[in-house]
Amino acid sequence: MRPTVHDIADTAGVSLATVDRVLNDRPGVRGVTKAKVEAAIATLGYVRDVAAANLAKSRVYPLVFILPAGDNPFMRGLEAEVRRAGFHSAAERTRLSVVPVPAFDAAALVAAIDGAVADQVSGIAAVAVDAPEVAAAIGRAHAAGVPVVTLVSDLANSGRDHFVGVDNVAAGRTAGSLMGRFLGNRPGPVAVLAGSMRVRDHRERLDGFLATIAEMPVGRAVLPVLEGQDDPKLSLSLVSGCLASTPDLAGIYSLGAGNQGLVAALADRTDLCVIAHELTAHTRAALETGIIDAVLNQDAGHEVRSAIRVLRAKADGLPVIAAQERIRLDIFIKDNLPAGPDEDDNN
Amino acid sequence: MRPTVHDIADTAGVSLATVDRVLNDRPGVRGVTKAKVEAAIATLGYVRDVAAANLAKSRVYPLVFILPAGDNPFMRGLEAEVRRAGFHSAAERTRLSVVPVPAFDAAALVAAIDGAVADQVSGIAAVAVDAPEVAAAIGRAHAAGVPVVTLVSDLANSGRDHFVGVDNVAAGRTAGSLMGRFLGNRPGPVAVLAGSMRVRDHRERLDGFLATIAEMPVGRAVLPVLEGQDDPKLSLSLVSGCLASTPDLAGIYSLGAGNQGLVAALADRTDLCVIAHELTAHTRAALETGIIDAVLNQDAGHEVRSAIRVLRAKADGLPVIAAQERIRLDIFIKDNLPAGPDEDDNN
């Protein structure tokens, strides 16, 4: 059996109360005694039974996820994963809530962050909008002792404790690399459909993509970026216009959330090389019909669970194992699509 | 706060003892009373606090992982993940142990399974060797009430409770599909390097690969399978021989664990399209230098944690959520390689 606090008390020759004082950093222990206890802990290899500790503490960790509202399928997927995690995380004494804010609205995001701090939550996860007032709000939360992680899109120099998301430059490079390989020596320019260049993750993906295309031995032109605002209708018209004006178009990289419009514009044109982001109902269907050739995906479930782990660790003052919290970039083609639309693993 | 057993007792108008009897399927409860309790559970939305329950039970779950010995990097990775999971799973009252057996040795595997059953473990995870005596041993374990999951390579008709691993036919199809796209209309045959055709997962991968190649509009020859027995030296010589005798070779699909030999044989030939399985030190390095173009990977950490969850659920008589336990097939190219060699997430 694992050693308990009683075993420590016995081998250290002190009372249970003293062990408790050492373990929980309570005052009133001489240095000598503390050392004795710590030695006993080390020799016995004691590790606190977190389940029992949490039970005794009956502490709950209210965590808030601030997510963009609207019909962005990826964000809705994130929200679904939060709910799913909330269902399972009751045992871990975590209480999750979702606060929707208008997309790209810095003021609303600031209000939501300040509100969460006022509510005394133990942690905040937010999809950051790249604005100085948001960085200031995150700074205030951090100063108030509330850990903050940025989700999906980062905000450097904001005092956020951690970023949960993929390396978006690498994502862009991956898209460029696949595009190059799939096209081979087929001629023609490629187009890029983004949401907005004011969003950091979109900018980073574009940078990576352009860099990889530029490095290729086959020179290939990249048309000016189409900014569809992640809106289905606008994306549809932009892509349609591009198709009409560029008959020799070879491929499209859709790095934002405008895939519904993209797929609508392409109809049944399977001759183009199309690479998109995030596995949703639309992209999945388009992969299966051959309209889209590859989908790059960040697993919403993994991100949510990573955010929860990080926030809990921060709330407890524990270290975060960076390597363990790295979010992978998944590549999906028609043949390795996961089975269900609601696939996920709790791994 | 979450409802507790006391709340159920109150709203159902019964005693704590009766609630306990219903919750733990103990005898001595009339159908009417049981229904009352279950109604209370439903209306209150009670969920058992597993942490408290495990604490009270002070039950431990000894689980055994039976893995092939030897220097197969993927198997060693699996073992490392078991150790890592064991470190974290102390809180979940799971005790993990690894039993190494000679690779492809059915008799040794049978002995290990029977030994685990004799040791009264609560669950067995084993990399199955495709032999009738192994199926029989698994059947004995199952009959003795010990749940068994097959890991990586399945064994149908054996009475195993669950299979933890990827869909290997889909893996082969993915490899074929990528190979076709990467090669485009470049002519030349492709070679296949396998470990052994007597292993089920290798056969399945080959089937998927051949089917996809055959479906392609561009006719492409596949050379006879090279069986390298997952041995570096044998694989090296087989691939070298193939390269010498087939100057117009366009690509190689390595579906087993012979990648060290494969990479050695290819030296610095980056002109071939090479697709391999499992992200190890060798395949990672070869991806980075361009010798290998894509690596298909099953995440050892995910598999181990899935196996643990499934075995615990089976041991407790709980249902397994199949969708949650599906293992994904990762595609890695140079650009989306995860950062560290010991990358992993506990998600």
Next chain:
DNA sequence: GAATTTTTGATGTACGTAAATCAGAAATTT
């Protein structure tokens, strides 16, 4: 050496569940 402060011990309660015992109530059978 007395008075004070600091450190330690002893003890109890709590968290939510499991599991056992024993008495009493209700249902069933005779």
Next chain:
DNA sequence: AAATTTCTGATTTACGTACATCAAAAATTC
């Protein structure tokens, strides 16, 4: 209606930790 069986209630202990209280011991100061 009595005897029996089946069901239910009340109560207790335990799991490993957290946390509080009060007394006792040790160290420190005056």
